[in-house]
Amino acid sequence: MKFTKLTILFLLLLSFGGFAQNKETETLYRQYAAATSSKQKTDLGNRLSWTIRSSDPDSALDLAISALQLAEKENYEYGEAQAHLCINLAHAVKSNYEIGLEHIDKAQAISEKLKNDSLLAACNLNYAGYYYNKSNYSKSIEKSLAAVKIFEKLNDQLGVMRSKLLMAQVYQLKDDLPRAEAVLKEISSVPVNDVKIKVTILHTLANIYGMEEKYEEALALDNEGILLCDKENSPYLKSPLYDNMANCYMYSGKFDLAKKYFHESLLLDSTFSNQKQMADTYLNLGQLSLMQKKYTEAIGNLQHSISLSKLKGYKQGIYQAYLLLTEVYRKNNQSDSAIVALKTAYKYKDSMINASTENKIAELETVYQTEKKESQLKLQQAAITKKNYFIVALVIALALLTSIGFFFYRKRQFTDRMHVQQEVMKQQDISTKAIIEAEENERKRIAAELHDGVGQLMSAAKMNLSVFEHELTFSDENQKKAFENVINLVDESCREIRSVSHQMMPNGLLKSGLASAVKEFIDKIDSRVMKVTLYTEGLGERIEANTETVLYRVIQECVNNVLKHSGANHLDISLIKEADGIVATIEDNGHGFDLADKDNFEGIGLKNIISRITYLKGTLDFDSKPGKGTVIAIHVPG
CATH class of the missing domain: 3.30.565.10 (Histidine kinase-like ATPase, C-terminal domain)
Incomplete structure (x- = not known):
């Protein structure tokens, strides 16, 4: 039966995630459960996967895979591309970047086939995220700028914000703090309801303030982000906020608080199997151990960070861990190990940031700004042309004034006819209402008369007969049974009258x-x-x-x-x-x-x-x- 099946499916969907969903997500689950067409189910599955990827990546992955299978079965290529991108994002939360890359490639191929700009922009943004996580900063900037150009063309403000936010994170990692802060202030001036964007802006700006030793300002932004995560139920987004708070406490000399928040971050990241973020946290724990002169503990934390970073191809994490390991070995009088660690650190740095990559990033920025200025000039020229066309249009408008007057007259006639029709419909509604109300009032009257009149008389008859039963002397058993049958018949009539009166005037409706x-x-x-x-x-x-x-x-x-x-x-x-x-x-x-x-x-x-x-x-x-x-x-x- 249809209703039962939909109910079971909805309950199964609600059990996907271990966290309570907000109202928007609950609405999406209901729509997904009620969807009847494969195309509708594919689109809703992709949207749900995208929405819950940060709070429940496993369920997001299941939803995206189901959407992909439905889309492939129906040959719905747009839905296929979206599903591949959602699969990539779910894998990215769990630091499975290489698996996710395969799905970006598939989405890109479909997008090029369809020549769909919104999909192409999304693919570029997904590529930018992949390269960011793999510490290939010039490619990340290149793909982010490509996404920005298409999103600007589509007037997709949210897409532009996501792309520029990723660029700001790249600049922050490259210690280009003024440029990162300028981009963040630009996008934060635009109102947006996306909690991930809001929290990421707060976290990145807090990182910048921390690097500038503005610890109080950084902590205030982190706390604001955590409150937002709690309100929107996004636990995954809290981990980097805890990590930044711990750094602020560490460099402020509050080591116990630092350790507490590093472990809070580590706990969240292990829940989501986010090994890249765990590598960063172990790196920071290594720094904390170094500052406390716990060199053996520092070496253990840093080696753990290196292992996780290598597992995920996170070059930035490897470079920073080896650089810090150099300092630990030096402090612990292990000179040979310090030299080896330093050489390894610079080998990874050269693979990420060198003159070639820096020039590439500068070149990409220059091309983007030049194209933007050219676009503005074209807009100005278009405005001038538009003004000339306006003059011509004004002349034509004057010539058409008479025709417009005629059409207005005809429109007035049509409006009058519509008013007459509306009045007729209104009178029909009044008539229907009157009939229904009269019918309902008659039901009430008959129900009341049955219950209070006939019902009471029948009840009285039953009582009198019951009294007579005790006063009469029956000649034989058959006569007694006949009398009891009369009483039972009267009793059945009472029940029937009550049943009919209740159906005509249901007590449940009156009461509850x-x-x-x-x-x-x-x-x-x-x-x-x-x-x-x-x-x-x-x-x-x-x-x-x-x-x-x-x-x-x-x-x-x-x-x-x-x-x-x-x-x-x-x-x-x-x-x-x-x-x-x-x-x-x-x-x-x-x-x-x-x-x-x-x-x-x-x-x-x-x-x-x-x-x-x-x-x-x-x-x-x-x-x-x-x-x-x-x-x-x-x-x-x-």
């Missing part, structure tokens, strides 16, 4: 609302005749009384139709209150009917259902085939 009334109604159905299941969500608060009443009557009519005509033995009913209204689904496993046969819609019951939903400005959809059961889907705006 729609969900309670529907439950009370279906509880009266004999499970041996038909098993009925009810699922409700979001109906804790009362909705508008008229809507409750109309929806109850519609559901009541639908259930009665199923009992009378469908031959079903199982019925699922769901009532869900969403942000934009109420969704109701009634699904049976009966023999169904042919939707193309208009005679199936001529019954009074179905006409009543359609008219009531139309009155509520709602929509009503039927899904049925002979032998396949029937699904009725109702949406009423709230």
Whole structure:
């Protein structure tokens, strides 16, 4: 049954991550669970993977792989490219850069085939991230600038910010702090809701302040970032903030606090298997041990950092660890080891930063700035041309003024006709409302008379008969049984009157609302005749009384139709209150009917259902085939 399957899938999706999701993520999970087409499921799976990659990379990877399989099956190439990029990002969180690179290459090939600029820009940005993590800074800048150009062309402000943020991180690692700070201030002036961008800006700026020995300012930014991570439930992003705080405490001489926050960072990174970030933390622990003159401990931490950095191809980490190891060996009077470590450090530095790479970065920046100025000149020339065209257009506009007046007159006529039609529809609504209200009032009157009038009389009759039973003397056992049958008949009549009066005026609806009334109604159905299941969500608060009443009557009519005509033995009913209204689904496993046969819609019951939903400005959809059961889907705006 459709409803049950969707519910199970939604619960499975919610169990993907070990962390509570924010409202946006929960909404995406619901949409993903409800998606019916492969294309829609692919797009939502990719979007979910991208959203949760920092908080739950394993689930993000599963979602992206599922999206890729769906896209490949449907030959949906745009979805395939997006899935490959999401797979890369999930692997990047876990420092699996080489595995991720294969997926960027595949996404790039598809993007070039489709000639899709947004995909090409995303591929460039993913390449830039890969090269950043592999300490190839000139290639990272090159790919970032390529991404910026396309994002600017597409007017994608968020894409431009992500690309420039990565460039600022490269400049910071290269100790070009003024340039890094200038880029950060440029992008931080633009309002953005992306928590990863916000936290990364705060972290990178805090790093710069720390390097400039502005420890109080750096710690304030780190604390602001941690509060944001807690608010948005992004634990992965907290690790570099803890690491920077620990550095500030370390260089301020607060070694215990430094060690505490280094271990906090290490714990988070090990949770996500982020070995690159773990390498940085062990490097910093080596520095802390050196400052405390714990040389053996420092060597152990630094060698661990080198092992992790080599495992992930992190040249910057290897260079820094060997450079620090040189100082440890020197302090520990191990001169030969110090010389070997220093030579190794500079070998890795030369592979990352040399005159060639520095010139390449400067050249790329110059080309970008030149192209930007040329673009601005073209915009100025276009403005002048636009002004000339405006003059010509003004002349033409004057010539067309008479024609515009004529069209305005015709439009006025059309508007008047529309107003008349709207008034007719309004009167129809008033008439329908009056009919429904009159019908409901009559139900209430009859229910009250049955309950308070006939019901009370029958109850009194039963009581009197019960009294007579004790006063009468019966001639034989048959006569006594006949009298008891009369009492039972009166008792059954009392129950029937109560049942009819409650159906006409349901107590559950009066007391507790729609969900309670529907439950009370279906509880009266004999499970041996038909098993009925009810699922409700979001109906804790009362909705508008008229809507409750109309929806109850519609559901009541639908259930009665199923009992009378469908031959079903199982019925699922769901009532869900969403942000934009109420969704109701009634699904049976009966023999169904042919939707193309208009005679199936001529019954009074179905006409009543359609008219009531139309009155509520709602929509009503039927899904049925002979032998396949029937699904009725109702949406009423709230």
